Amino acid sequence: GENVEQHPSTLSVQEGDSAVIKCTYSDSASNYFPWYKQELGKGSQLIIDIRSNVGEKKDQRIAVTLNKTAKHFSLHITETQPEDSAVYFCAAIEGVTGGGNKLTFGTGTQLKVEL
Amino acid sequence: EAGVTQFPSHSVIEKGQTVTLRCDPISGHDNLYWYRRVMGKEIKFLLHFVKESKQDESGMPNNRFLAERTGGTYSTLKVQPAELEDSGVYFCASSFRPGAEAFFGQGTRLTVV
Numbered sequence: 511g512e513n514v515e516q517h518p519s520t521l522s523v524q525e526g527d528s529a530v531i532k533c534t535y536s537d538s539a540s541n542y543f544p545w546y547k548q549e550l551g552k553g554s555q556l557i558i559d560i561r562s563n564v565g566e567k568k569d570q571r572i573a574v575t576l577n578k579t580a581k582h583f584s585l586h587i588t589e590t591q592p593e594d595s596a597v598y599f600c601a602a603i604e605g606v607t608g609g610g611n612k613l614t615f616g617t618g619t620q621l622k623v624e625l
Numbered sequence: 626e627a628g629v630t631q632f633p634s635h636s637v638i639e640k641g642q643t644v645t646l647r648c649d650p651i652s653g654h655d656n657l658y659w660y661r662r663v664m665g666k667e668i669k670f671l672l673h674f675v676k677e678s679k680q681d682e683s684g685m686p687n688n689r690f691l692a693e694r695t696g697g698t699y700s701t702l703k704v705q706p707a708e709l710e711d712s713g714v715y716f717c718a719s720s721f722r723p724g725a726e727a728f729f730g731q732g733t734r735l736t737v738v
Contacts, residue, residue: 514667516667544726544727546729554668554716554729554732555729556726556727556728556729559726599667599668613658613660613668613670613727614670615660615667615668615669616667617666617667618667618668
């Protein structure tokens with residue numbers, strides 16, 4: 511099955527700086543890679559995703575890059591703000607068309623944005 | 626439109642007791658998933674319903690866990706009897722179709738003492 515590794519486990523940045531979280535996956539058939547933000551008392555919210563037919567996707571201050579050859583993908587947050595502080599999870603779908611959303615998650619990164 | 630809702634938000638029970646978690650998916654979403662995060666580790670898949678049928682239950686840890694989705698609407702996850710290692714956060718998610726975005730509930734924090 512799929513195996514997803516995520517680094518770092520904790521990340522502290524100064525407000526305004528950039529934050530980068532990296533994930534690797536093992537199953538070359540995986541074709542969908544979402545990123546979730548988990549805040550205390552809230553559900554995990556999808557913040558950005560990327561499919562295997564593109565290498566980069568950007569949404570305002572958030573971007574995700576995918577390297578299929580190396581089987582790794584990264585989350586980039588620019589101009590970080592205190593409200594970006596949360597636990598971020600990467601995930602990969604064991605990519606069988608019609609097989610459902612059996613997401614395999616990374617171990618999470620606790621991001622802390624300091625004033 | 627209401628999102629995925631889970632009840633209760635937090636449950637504290639004694640070892641050996643029974644607990645039932647509930648998930649109400651987004652209306653019209655046939656696909657419902659249960660995940661859990663135990664002891665600060667990664668979120669792990671438990672099972673996947675398509676309507677009332679269990680499509681994939683390969684992640685269920687043992688027979689103390691029973692998931693149901695009668696009528697294909699809300700789902701329940703029962704733990705009986707609960708053990709200390711069952712403590713964690715249980716998430717439910719739903720999607721309109723396989724491969725579509727999965728929407729997560731806020732999770733139920735289960736503490737077994």
